[in-house]
Amino acid sequence: MKEKINPLRKYIRNGKLPHFFCPGCGCGQILSYFLRAVDDLQLDFKKIVTIGGVGCTARIPIYLNTDSLHGVHGRTLAWATGIKLYRPDLKVVIFAGDGDLVSIGGNHFLHAARRNLDVTVILVNNFNFAMTGGQVAPTTLLDSVTMTTPYGSKENPLDICELAVCAGATYASRWITAKPIQTIKAIKKALQHKGFSLVEILSQCPTNFGRYALKTGNPEKALEWIENKSILKIKAEKLSKNELKDKFVLGEFINKKRPIFQGTTLFKEEDN
Amino acid sequence: MTKNLKHENKRVNTGIHFMLGNYAVVEGALAAGCNYFAGYPITPANEISELMSKRLPEAGGIFVQGEDELFSIYSIIGASLAGAKVMTATASAGFNYMQEGIGYASAVEAPCVIVNVQRCRGENFATQADVMQMRWGASGDYESIVLAPSSAQELFDFTILAFNLAEEFRNPVIVMSETTIALMRERVEIPEKESIEIYKRMYTLLTPEKYLPFKAKINSPPEFAPMGKGYHTLYTLNYHNEDGTIDWDAQGYKKLYQRITGKIRENKNKICKTESYFLDDADAVIIAYGSEVRPALDAIEMARNDGIKIGMLKLITVWPIYENLIKEIAKNVKRVFALEMNIGKYAKEIGRICLPFCPVNHITKNEGIIHTKEEIYKAIKEDLS
Numbered sequence: 001m002k003e004k005i006n007p008l009r010k011y012i013r014n015g016k017l018p019h020f021f022c023p024g025c026g027c028g029q030i031l032s033y034f035l036r037a038v039d040d041l042q043l044d045f046k047k048i049v050t051i052g053g054v055g056c057t058a059r060i061p062i063y064l065n066t067d068s069l070h071g072v073h074g075r076t077l078a079w080a081t082g083i084k085l086y087r088p089d090l091k092v093v094i095f096a097g098d099g100d101l102v103s104i105g106g107n108h109f110l111h112a113a114r115r116n117l118d119v120t121v122i123l124v125n126n127f128n129f130a131m132t133g134g135q136v137a138p139t140t141l142l143d144s145v146t147m148t149t150p151y152g153s154k155e156n157p158l159d160i161c162e163l164a165v166c167a168g169a170t171y172a173s174r175w176i177t178a179k180p181i182q183t184i185k186a187i188k189k190a191l192q193h194k195g196f197s198l199v200e201i202l203s204q205c206p207t208n209f210g211r212y213a214l215k216t217g218n219p220e221k222a223l224e225w226i227e228n229k230s231i232l233k234i235k236a237e238k239l240s241k242n243e244l245k246d247k248f249v250l251g252e253f254i255n256k257k258r259p260i261f262q263g264t265t266l267f268k269e270e271d272n
Numbered sequence: 273m274t275k276n277l278k279h280e281n282k283r284v285n286t287g288i289h290f291m292l293g294n295y296a297v298v299e300g301a302l303a304a305g306c307n308y309f310a311g312y313p314i315t316p317a318n319e320i321s322e323l324m325s326k327r328l329p330e331a332g333g334i335f336v337q338g339e340d341e342l343f344s345i346y347s348i349i350g351a352s353l354a355g356a357k358v359m360t361a362t363a364s365a366g367f368n369y370m371q372e373g374i375g376y377a378s379a380v381e382a383p384c385v386i387v388n389v390q391r392c393r394g395e396n397f398a399t400q401a402d403v404m405q406m407r408w409g410a411s412g413d414y415e416s417i418v419l420a421p422s423s424a425q426e427l428f429d430f431t432i433l434a435f436n437l438a439e440e441f442r443n444p445v446i447v448m449s450e451t452t453i454a455l456m457r458e459r460v461e462i463p464e465k466e467s468i469e470i471y472k473r474m475y476t477l478l479t480p481e482k483y484l485p486f487k488a489k490i491n492s493p494p495e496f497a498p499m500g501k502g503y504h505t506l507y508t509l510n511y512h513n514e515d516g517t518i519d520w521d522a523q524g525y526k527k528l529y530q531r532i533t534g535k536i537r538e539n540k541n542k543i544c545k546t547e548s549y550f551l552d553d554a555d556a557v558i559i560a561y562g563s564e565v566r567p568a569l570d571a572i573e574m575a576r577n578d579g580i581k582i583g584m585l586k587l588i589t590v591w592p593i594y595e596n597l598i599k600e601i602a603k604n605v606k607r608v609f610a611l612e613m614n615i616g617k618y619a620k621e622i623g624r625i626c627l628p629f630c631p632v633n634h635i636t637k638n639e640g641i642i643h644t645k646e647e648i649y650k651a652i653k654e655d656l657s
Contacts, residue, residue, distance in 0.1 A: 013504065016517060046502040049354075062506055062518055067499045069353065070518075071509030072376050075346040078338070082350025082358070083499070085334050086308050090354070090500050111339040264325055264335040267279065 008035040011045060013065045020059060024219025026177040026203030030124055031060050033180060033201075034093075037187040048091045049083055051076045053105065055097035056131045056205075057124035074105030077112040080119045085263045091191070092119040098139040099129045102160055106138075113167035113196045115261035120190045121198045123160060126205035127213070134208030141246065144213040161253045164198045171197035173252040177204060178227045186252070195260050202226050202248055279332030284465040291460040293424040293453040294319035294361075297387055298327055299460070300431030301359050303468050306385075307333035308351035308358045310344040312366060316396045316451050317389040320361035341366040345373030345386070352382045353507055354499050355473075357435060361387035364402050365394070367409075374444050375410030378532060380507040381486075381493055383438035383473070385431065389449040397640025398451045400562055400613040406446050407591045413529045415536035417445045417543060418591040420561040424458035430588070436471035437543060441535055442493035448590060450613075452563040452642050480504070487514040491534035536592050544594035547586040550576065554583030556656060557601055558635075559622050560611040561587040563642055568611055570645035575652055582652060590618070595625055602626035609652060611635045613642060 021027045038045065050066045052058030054073035061068040067090075069079050076094045084092045101109050101123050112119070128146055129135040135148040139160065143152040164172045171193040175183040183201055190197035204210065204222035211217045214225055226248065233251025236244055284303045291299070297320050301309070309328050311321035321337065328335045334351075338344050341362055348358035362370060367388040377384050388406065392399045406418045417437050419430040427449060434445040476483050476495040485505040488494035497503035506516040511525045536543065550572060551557065560568045565586045575582045585601055587594070602608055608626045610619035616636040623632040635651045637643050 013506070013517065014515075046504075047500050049499060062508065065504045067504055068506045069350070069380075069508075070506060071379075072346070072372065075342060075373070078343040078346030079350035081336065081338075081343070082308065082310070082347035082352070082356070083354045085336065085347075086351040086356045087354045087499060107339050108343060111343070262334075264329050265333070266329040267276065267332050267334075 008032065008039060011035050011038065011065050013063055016063050019063055021056065022207040024204065024206040025056065026126065026201070027056055027060060027124060029177045029180070030122065030201055030203065031063060033184050034122060034187055037184050037191060041188055041191060043091065043191065047089065048093060051079055051092065051094045053096055053100040055100045057095050057097040058100055060095040074100055075108065076100065076105060077108040077117070081112065081117055084117060084119055094119060094121045096121060096123055097130070098123065098125045098127070098160065099137045102158055102163070103138050110167045113164050113169040116168060116170055116195045116258050118195055118260040122187065123198060123200045124203045125160065125200055126203045126209055128205060128209040130205045130208045134212050146212050161198065161200050165254045169198050169254060170195035170256050170258050172254050174200040174202065174248070174250050176202045176226050176230055176248070176250065178223050195258060276332050279330065283331045284462065284468065286462050286464050289460045289462065290457055291424055292319055292457050293427045293449065293455065294389070295323050296424040296428040296460045297361065297431050297447065297449065298323040299462055300428040301385070301435070302327055302331050303462065304432040304435035305357045305470055306359050306435065308348060308356035309333065310336045310338050310347045310360050312338055312341050312344050312362065314363045314366045316391055316454050317361045317363045317387065320387060341369035342372065345370040348384050349373055349377050349382045352384050353380070357439070359385040359387065361389070363389045363391045367402060367405070371409040375412050375414065376509050377444045378410070378414035379412065379509045381442035381532065383442050384444050385434045385438055385447065386444060387447045387449055389451060389454040391451050392640045395640065396451055398563070398613060398642050399638070399640060400450060400564070403448070403590060403614065404617045406448055413533055415533045416591045417441065417443055417536060417589065418448050419445065419588060420448045420590045421453060422563050422565045423453060424456060424460045427453060428460050428462065432468060436469070439471045439473045441539070443536060448562060450563050484514045485516040486512055488531060491531060491538040493535050540592050540594060543589060543592060545588040546594060546597060547588065548583065549586065550583035551585065551601065554581050555605055556582045556607040556609065556652070557605050558582065558584045558609045558611050559587065559598065560584060561590050561618070564611050564613055567643045567645045567648055571648035571652065574645060574649045580652065580656055593621055598622065598625045599629070602629040605630055607656065608632045609635050611643065611648065614638055
């Protein structure tokens, strides 16, 4: 019998599977969603640069057969600016966790969105600092128990898509790992978008957020928890603020055109 | 990015100028081929960003003012890995933030030039207080290359040298400027474009299948592969194998950092530059760097008029420290004076090298102002008589 090989395997960096993500983690799914999107769009994989900072999500690029940068916490968008401005022909994709993107990297996030830097950010929001063992994050829900909030978190969580829209992002959508079709579609839209595009994917972390905040290490239960809290944007628009408390609104938050950031340059393409 | 003749012609500002030190840095960077610069406002380095924002686009490059110094350092590293010749400039407080990026650049061997115009804490007075931070300010094992100009002309010359060293050794190179020279106007002579030596980055000739991004000869940097051509290089801060992938291997880790530090430590004869003044018959020697060499030379003239046989070793390369040469000099004199504008930091390093052979005196001043020649002369005279 002929051995079947996953058609997406060609995009994986040589010999680097299996990946290091915990069983039941959403990062593996998101890795595959991204590759499905790239494959469907038939993008030139050589022209893609993937960037990860530090964290679980940040490790996605190390499995991809692309030019990649990895290993510094929160600075993904600063790297991306240098690469994109100098080499506009390359497509820059950032994989970041919630801590990486809006905690330590929050300032870069605001300004990259404000400038409309032409990159795609795939944000994996698992509501905690997972790689370090499950500490509270800017996205952790109120009253959640984590390794550093044993009495429950007393801080309001950040709505990252809303933040992106306020800061000036030109594409932002939120989906969940349990909805692969919509997520892949959103990634495709983001990859084709000219300007700052953000796809936030709410993802299960059974090992840390699951065990401490949800009191279950079962990935299915963690997925269910996210799905039960989710509501589509079109439905949410009819509800009051109070009714939407503790809900995750899914859908597209913005999709518009605006001039992209190129830095201060007098160099024009037609000069070539 | 392709080169364009219209822009390239504006790169080298040939001629004789009366120029601000900070501006000389910009002209040096442009002459060296800089095509990406990111900066964040900070006094006394602002003039570098200001002139860069005008001149760099003229020369076909890209200027960005970022949201903070972390942006500056990481965006230039990103651009460098994408193929650009890059620089950022800051002053002491901003240099603190950049340490993190310098650590990353050393680990992935990304060439970049960082100008640090040293200032006193929070105030723009003169100092050389960051000299140790420039060596090992970041976490992890690495070696820095640090150049210390002493005039506007040297700010121009050493900035070019910094770019060449950065590209040759694939390492961050720091131009250690000071308030004294950065904010002083002086004669600067910019040569013809053709007479400026530029080191061109080495790119691999291997195919992506055969290329290993971090395979290199002993004590040498590896060859670059261009981005976007299918070489799929992973630039990670973590320990990486020769193929760039993350792993843990104790012996491999040791070997990687032996090479990353060895390419600097074992190439000192190539990297280190000094200038000697009146050393032939000297009984005593001043070892100085940066703007302090200027009053030192005047003090030597005063001492020589008094019959004191003293000379000077001026360190152009502060890090790595040129141990062998300093040792040889210490063997042939009766006294070494370590001259510095801080609480006495580099002086300890000079002491470590010279003390087995001759006594070392520290002449330090930490008052936000450069030594006068009289102060140096007095310190020498008191000690030698």
